[in-house]
Amino acid sequence: MSAATHSENTRSSAATLDQFRAEVRAFVAERLPEQVREKVRLGVEPNKADMIAWESELRDRGWLVPHWPLEWGGTGWSPAQRAVFQEEMVLGHSPELGGITFEMIGPVLLRYGTEAQKNFFLPKMTGVEHFWCQGYSEPESGSDLASLRTRAVRTRDADGSEHYVVQGSKIWTSGAQYADWIFCLVRTNTEVRQQEGISFLLIDMTSPGVSLRPIVGIHGWPLFNQVYLDNVKVPITNLVGEENQGWTIAKSLLEFERLNLARVAENRRRLAKLRSIGETVEEAGVTLFERPWFRRRFSELEVRLETLAATVLRFRVRAQSGERLGPETGMLKLVGSQLIQDIAVLTVDALGPQTLAWDREAHFELPGPDTEPPLIERHPYAPTASSRRFVTRGYTIAGGSSEIQHELLAKQVLGL
Amino acid sequence: MTTAPTPTVDSDDHQAMLRDAAQRYVERDYTFESRQAALASPEGFSGERWQAFADMGWLALGLPEDCGGFGDAIDAAIVAQALGRAMALEPWLANVGLCAPLLAALRPGASGSALAATGGAADRAADLLTRMATGEHRLALGSWEPQGRYDAFDVRTRATLMADGGWRLDGAKTLVLGGAAADTLLIVARESGQPRDTEGLSVFAVPANAAGLRRRGYPSYDGRQTADLRLEAVALPASARLGLGGAAWPAIEAAIDHATALACIEAVGTMQRVLDTTRDYTQQRRQFGKTLAANQVIRHRLVDLFVAIEQAGAISEAAVARLSDSPGERRRAVSLAKAFVSPAARRCGEEGVQLHGAIGMTKEVAIGHAATRLAGLSNLLGDEAWHLERLEADRPR
Numbered sequence: 001m002s003a004a005t006h007s008e009n010t011r012s013s014a015a016t017l018d019q020f021r022a023e024v025r026a027f028v029a030e031r032l033p034e035q036v037r038e039k040v041r042l043g044v045e046p047n048k049a050d051m052i053a054w055e056s057e058l059r060d061r062g063w064l065v066p067h068w069p070l071e072w073g074g075t076g077w078s079p080a081q082r083a084v085f086q087e088e089m090v091l092g093h094s095p096e097l098g099g100i101t102f103e104m105i106g107p108v109l110l111r112y113g114t115e116a117q118k119n120f121f122l123p124k125m126t127g128v129e130h131f132w133c134q135g136y137s138e139p140e141s142g143s144d145l146a147s148l149r150t151r152a153v154r155t156r157d158a159d160g161s162e163h164y165v166v167q168g169s170k171i172w173t174s175g176a177q178y179a180d181w182i183f184c185l186v187r188t189n190t191e192v193r194q195q196e197g198i199s200f201l202l203i204d205m206t207s208p209g210v211s212l213r214p215i216v217g218i219h220g221w222p223l224f225n226q227v228y229l230d231n232v233k234v235p236i237t238n239l240v241g242e243e244n245q246g247w248t249i250a251k252s253l254l255e256f257e258r259l260n261l262a263r264v265a266e267n268r269r270r271l272a273k274l275r276s277i278g279e280t281v282e283e284a285g286v287t288l289f290e291r292p293w294f295r296r297r298f299s300e301l302e303v304r305l306e307t308l309a310a311t312v313l314r315f316r317v318r319a320q321s322g323e324r325l326g327p328e329t330g331m332l333k334l335v336g337s338q339l340i341q342d343i344a345v346l347t348v349d350a351l352g353p354q355t356l357a358w359d360r361e362a363h364f365e366l367p368g369p370d371t372e373p374p375l376i377e378r379h380p381y382a383p384t385a386s387s388r389r390f391v392t393r394g395y396t397i398a399g400g401s402s403e404i405q406h407e408l409l410a411k412q413v414l415g416l
Numbered sequence: 417m418t419t420a421p422t423p424t425v426d427s428d429d430h431q432a433m434l435r436d437a438a439q440r441y442v443e444r445d446y447t448f449e450s451r452q453a454a455l456a457s458p459e460g461f462s463g464e465r466w467q468a469f470a471d472m473g474w475l476a477l478g479l480p481e482d483c484g485g486f487g488d489a490i491d492a493a494i495v496a497q498a499l500g501r502a503m504a505l506e507p508w509l510a511n512v513g514l515c516a517p518l519l520a521a522l523r524p525g526a527s528g529s530a531l532a533a534t535g536g537a538a539d540r541a542a543d544l545l546t547r548m549a550t551g552e553h554r555l556a557l558g559s560w561e562p563q564g565r566y567d568a569f570d571v572r573t574r575a576t577l578m579a580d581g582g583w584r585l586d587g588a589k590t591l592v593l594g595g596a597a598a599d600t601l602l603i604v605a606r607e608s609g610q611p612r613d614t615e616g617l618s619v620f621a622v623p624a625n626a627a628g629l630r631r632r633g634y635p636s637y638d639g640r641q642t643a644d645l646r647l648e649a650v651a652l653p654a655s656a657r658l659g660l661g662g663a664a665w666p667a668i669e670a671a672i673d674h675a676t677a678l679a680c681i682e683a684v685g686t687m688q689r690v691l692d693t694t695r696d697y698t699q700q701r702r703q704f705g706k707t708l709a710a711n712q713v714i715r716h717r718l719v720d721l722f723v724a725i726e727q728a729g730a731i732s733e734a735a736v737a738r739l740s741d742s743p744g745e746r747r748r749a750v751s752l753a754k755a756f757v758s759p760a761a762r763r764c765g766e767e768g769v770q771l772h773g774a775i776g777m778t779k780e781v782a783i784g785h786a787a788t789r790l791a792g793l794s795n796l797l798g799d800e801a802w803h804l805e806r807l808e809a810d811r812p813r
Contacts, residue, residue, distance in 0.1 A: 142773050144703035172774045217777055218769070218784040220637065224777075283565055285612070293801040345762075348791075349799055352565045353591055356792055358637040375632045375644040376562050376590050386637050390788065393769050394777050401773060403713065 012069045021084050028092030038366055039091040043384030045221070045363055048131070055097060055128045065102050065126055072110065073126040079320060090265035091272070100175060101125050104253055108200070112241040114251050117202070130370040135170035135184035135203070135227060136250070143404050144275060145185070146194040146247065150229060151187035152201060154236070157403050162236040164201060172296050172398070174202040176212055176225035179205055184229070185246050192244070200246035202238040203229070219387030221363055258325065262312045262332035267305050270343045274298065277350045277381060288350055297346050304339050308332070327412035337395035344389035351382050359383045403415045432493055437472065438498035446502035448782055453749060454505050459597060461505035462640045470551025476511055480520050483545040489674065493736045496678040500685025501605040503789050505639050507556070507594030511548055513678040514593065514604055515555040518590045518671035519545045522619060522659035540621060541658045544600060552731045556598035558589035558645055559668060566802045568604070568672055569614045569665055573647065575605035583657060585620060585650040595643025596633025599624055603647065607662045614665040619658045626650050638792035641787070666743065673750040674739055676797040680732035680753045683793045684763040687725045694718065695774055697783075721767055731756050747810055753801035758794040765790035
């Protein structure tokens with residue numbers, strides 16, 4: 001390909017991409033329910049009804065699971081289009097979609113599920129009928145997940161039907177209060193090496209023996225749950241893959257959409273919000289952007305965000321040219337999670353002492369006509385700034401803590 | 417297991433006794449469970465505990481002797497450190513740290529004050545102090561306003577002299593520490609000058625039930641009690657003004673510095689709790705066949721916490737020791753401490769959470785409460801940037 005043709009191609013594909021971006025942006029602007037947008041903008045927690053409303057819009061447009069195969073509802077977009085879609089969604093204040101459902105259990109069933117499992121579960125996901133939660137961690141097994149102890153024993157009833165009886169408990173289960181199903185790693189063999197005795201089970205949350213305990217997060221509202229599994233009967237047909245193959249399945253999840261772990265779009269949205277705070281909030285009679293301490297810290301975050309974006313872009317280009325990305329992409333989670341935390345802290349510092357006030361209601365409901373007006377007006381971002389910032393502390397813990405990420409990079413990339 | 421008490425500037429027997437008593441009280445009586453119960457109560461703290469503080473003399477620390485007080489700021493710091501360890505919910509800092517030194521300075525005959533001409537207000541400040549020390553009467557300072565952020569002198573609340581010699585107050589106050597539970601609010605209002613002038617400010621004693629005063633109490637996210645106030649044509653007698661008119665700023669600034677130094681000491685107490693809790697947890701929690709603390713990276717980070725706490729303790733104690741120095745020296749000492757402690761405390765809480773993992777993200781264990789407490793402290797009474805700026809502003813050119 002000559003240089004001229006190449007650059008023409010690049011130009012035309014850039015033009016197509018811009019057009020696509022405009023299309024996504026217009027859709028999000030028009031169809032994202034106003035109250036969901038407002039909640040995300042103000043840091044209020046969207047509830048299940050909000051999620052159903054928005055995911056139904058995406059379903060109707062055919063955009064709920066762009067990354068899935070065409071026959072199961074995918075769009076066949078290029079990686080670049082998917083990146084644009086994701087960015088526009090976040091910048092347009094879409095809440096994070098059910099990642100557990102669409103990014104985890106969906107892809108697992110696509111790869112390892114039986115035809116019967118696929119035919120039953122996948123349409124329920126894309127139809128916004130089933131919400132899922134993840135049952136991996138246990139009270140004694142966090143980073144060291146392979147040590148998990150929830151036991152599943154295979155038994156046969158008098159009528160000859162086979163099922164597992166599951167006994168144990170799962171913890172840090174986000175969204176369990178909304179979930180219809182939970183996918184669990186359970187121990188099916190105690191005689192072999194830890195990793196080789198784990199199976200992957202799908203459990204109906206309405207099964208007898210399943211119960212929940214909400215756990216209040218440091219920001220003050222229930223963030224996760226402990227899920228108790230007390231002699232829960234699970235049909236053998238709910239086993240995914242082979243018995244004792246669960247660890248391999250769980251590990252394969254790490255390969256999906258790794259580049260998203262950088263959370264570039266979310267970082268961008270948060271920095272944009274911080275910019276608007278800097279432009280409007282005053283200190284000593286001038287806006288924060290006229291204050292050296294703020295300007296400097298903002299610019300530092302901007303440098304880190306652009307550097308992260310450039311790093312992701314470089315990985316993306318390599319992936320597009322056919323290179324298989326390896327464990328080095330784990331660095332993106334390290335960097336992206338730390339950046340979100342630091343943006344959240346500067347957001348608090350920028351809003352100042354008004355962020356000390358704790359307003360529980362402000363986290364669940366938008367102010368309505370019946371809301372008693374406050375004695376003193378606060379910045380619209382102030383009521384949730386502190387708790388949002390505490391939530392971000394979990395970003396360096398969940399999904400493989402930063403310490404675990406460092407170990408993986410040391411071993412798998414540097415060969416230490 | 418606890419960290420050995422940090423060596424402090426005192427060596428007197430009574431201070432050792434005070435420290436022992438405070439530590440004992442916190443360990444035996446201020447349990448996590450009792451704190452949780454108080455936090456869930458309508459007031460957000462324990463009235464019984466407040467009376468216990470009074471009975472132990474903790475509300476009289478550093479107050480003038482003629483108001484029933486004893487000891488000095490170093491004694492108060494000993495209690496502040498224990499209360500920091502307990503993450504106490506009671507408005508001790510608001511009363512003993514903030515209002516007491518202000519009233520002591522505004523009282524007629526206070527050293528260095530020229531308040532002979534205060535007329536009817538003669539013993540009002542002393543009376544409030546005396547009743548605060550016994551636990552029967554609670555106080556709160558309303559100085560900060562929303563537009564002023566950390567600048568307590570940025571006051572738009574107006575004090576107007578009425579024809580009958582009384583006063584009328586109009587304005588708004590925010591983040592009034594201990595404001596919801598206060599019986600009397602000390603309101604900083606402007607008699608003259610522009611909103612950011614330090615001249616022209618006076619302090620008024622406003623009963624919590626005064627007509628025209630609206631008060632909305634709310635907790636801070638780390639469990640302190642605070643309030644927003646609106647004053648609309650609040651009518652007060654002439655005697656409500658404490659101290660000389662228009663000249664209260666030096667006393668207000670000194671009181672805020674006093675509270676800031678004690679807040680730094682509180683932070684050190686909380687940081688020590690973070691280290692102790694995290695050290696214990698990482699020695700018990702096993703992953704990959706060994707304790708977390710068996711990993712070198714974890715051990716080094718615990719050491720970094722220790723180093724930060726030692727430094728925070730040293731600079732905070734230095735600030736407490738200088739509270740009675742000249743205003744310039746006091747300001748410098750306090751800002752040195754707070755500019756160090758604000759980011760160090762915040763970082764300490766965040767590290768405690770990170771080293772605990774997911775359990776640290778919950779309110780079910782002390783570490784989660786400590787992390788929010790330390791984050792709150794870093795934005796209370798001036799953040800790092802504010803204190804760095806004050807240091808720079810005071811630097812001789």
